[in-house]
Amino acid sequence: MPHVGTRFHGWPDQAQAVLLRLGGEPSRETREQVRRHREQYVRQPMIDLLNDLADVDSWYEDFSVWRYASTAYWWQNQCAVVRVARNIEIGFRFNLDGLRVSAGWWYAGSEQIALFRGAVAADQSGSALQDIVSSLATDGHEILGDVMKRVPRGYPAEHPRAELLRHRSLLAARELECDAVADVEPVHSTCQRLRPLLAWLCEHAVVAPERAGVAASPRGGA
Numbered sequence: 001m002p003h004v005g006t007r008f009h010g011w012p013d014q015a016q017a018v019l020l021r022l023g024g025e026p027s028r029e030t031r032e033q034v035r036r037h038r039e040q041y042v043r044q045p046m047i048d049l050l051n052d053l054a055d056v057d058s059w060y061e062d063f064s065v066w067r068y069a070s071t072a073y074w075w076q077n078q079c080a081v082v083r084v085a086r087n088i089e090i091g092f093r094f095n096l097d098g099l100r101v102s103a104g105w106w107y108a109g110s111e112q113i114a115l116f117r118g119a120v121a122a123d124q125s126g127s128a129l130q131d132i133v134s135s136l137a138t139d140g141h142e143i144l145g146d147v148m149k150r151v152p153r154g155y156p157a158e159h160p161r162a163e164l165l166r167h168r169s170l171l172a173a174r175e176l177e178c179d180a181v182a183d184v185e186p187v188h189s190t191c192q193r194l195r196p197l198l199a200w201l202c203e204h205a206v207v208a209p210e211r212a213g214v215a216a217s218p219r220g221g222a
Helices: 013-021 028-056 072-076 110-121 124-139 183-204
Strands: 063-065 078-085 088-095 100-104 142-144 170-176
Touching: 013 028, 028 063, 028 088, 028 183, 063 088, 072 078, 072 088, 072 100, 078 183, 100 183, 110 124, 110 183, 124 170, 170 183
Parallel strands: none
Antiparallel strands: 063 078, 078 088, 088 100, 100 170, 142 170
């Protein structure tokens, strides 16, 4: 692996203590009491992690780390994203269960969904995606998405990749326990394992002229 960053050293024990205080439906008073510690022990390590990830490989440089909102979820879960192409992203979510890393595409419009389905139906590209998804599932990844009850109109119900054709979004996700994330290396390895899926989506499910690439972005995000 290329040079490993030195900012991120895992989430400290104080992060768990802060998130425990934010369990259930925390009051506004509780949120304000822990705001500074949440920023220091929960959000800042995520910023450090993604800066280190971008140092290892500039392919991950276009990222944002979310701040807080009015709902409890955004206080209990520290989320971030690496943008790969239009509607194609790597998502990160840290909470009491650990770090969840997911990759795929969502929020796609009809044109992008049509491109995806056409590529799934085609023998060469569709078989390639089936192999990628099957490999990820065998490797312990959860395969998710917005899935229709039936194969979309225009495709035979007995199509060999009928299950993939039903997807209106497609994600692969993996959970990493807190103890397993002491530096950037396991996160980089997890992201690299998802690169074939992202590469397929960038090649076959991006509306022209946009393609996968790295856009300059101030590190730290919104």
